Amino acid sequence: MTNFEFDGEKYKKASKHQKEWGEKILSTLELKGSESVLDLGCGDGALTKELSEIVPAGRVLGIDASLGMIGEAKKLQMGNLAFSVQDINGMDYEREFDLIFSNATLHWVKDHGKLLENCRNALKPGGTIRFNFAGDGNCSNFFAVVKAAMRRAKFKGYFCIFEWPWYMPEIGEYKKLAEKSGFEEISVWEENADRYFADSGEMSRWIDQPSLVPFLRLIPDDSGRREFRDAVVKEMIERTKQADGTCFETFRRINVLARKK
Structure with missing residues (x-):
């Protein structure tokens, strides 16, 4: 997993839809209140804090590779809630958790075979992943726009050795991967979460954090980064803005629920 540095404070303002998805999942969890929970890619820690309130007699650990995210998350740290800077694929826990939870993060992890193995090792017998x-x-408009910007003569030199930062598989591919993982009672399903951002400002904030981070880091000067960013934002607004002022983007989700023997 390539580590990118994010601005936790800006992400908090731009991640309304991610938090909504996570809260929907939290409402479906069947927990007794004493479980040990690991949140993979906890971001600014907002959902992790909600998890800690669901297990008041348990403990919750949120991990994220971004110093900026964990810096923001640690403002919430207290009682049964802790945070740590850690690469997801570098974790080496053994039978420590009853639940491993992750929301809107794991498309940043390229090797899901290794991820699932690490999760199985980290779970107690009978533990679950969600x-x-x-x-x-996912994000068909943004991907089309950013790829076009990368091909422009003034920018393409920066991206000669660029590695696409996300793993967003087809549902059939992931079902096969999950079935080989050693888990039981595996459920993998798709979800259409297409969204209308309230206005161009809300969409621009989402583009800035986190979507453009992997691209801007390769442009060495501030003026070049501003030019690339402004070109992408302008084209995105022109491409997605609706008659009522909202801006549309496709969001396609994969949900996974499985239990360790």
Whole structure:
């Protein structure tokens, strides 16, 4: 997993839809209140805090590779809630958790075979994983716009060795991967979460954090980064803005629920 540095404070303002998805999942969890929970890619910690309130007699650990995210998350740390800077694919826990939860993060992880192995090792017997992450068809407008910007003569030199930062598989591919993982009672399903951002400002904030981060880091000067960013935002607004002022983007999710033997 390539580590990107995010601005936790800006992400908090731009991640309304991600938080809504996560809260929907939290409402479906069947927990007794004493479980040990690991939140993979906890971001600014808002959902992780809600998890800690669901298990008041348990403990919750949120991990994220971004110093900026964990810096923001640690403002919430207290009682049964802790946060740590950690690469997801570098975790080496053994039988420590009853639940491993992740919302809107794991498309940043390329090797899901290794991810599932690490999760199985980290779970206690009978423990579960509950993931939601981006799948095939996600962000079709943004991807088309940013790829076009990358091909422009003034920018293409920066992206000669660029590695696409996300893994967003087709549902059939992920079902096969999950079935090989050693888990039981596996459920993998798709979800259409297409969204109308309230206005161009809300969409622009989402583009800035986190969507453009992997691209801007390769442009060495501030003026170049501003030019690339402004070109993408302008084209995105022109492409997606609706008659009522909202801006549309496709969001396609993969949900995973499975239990360790």
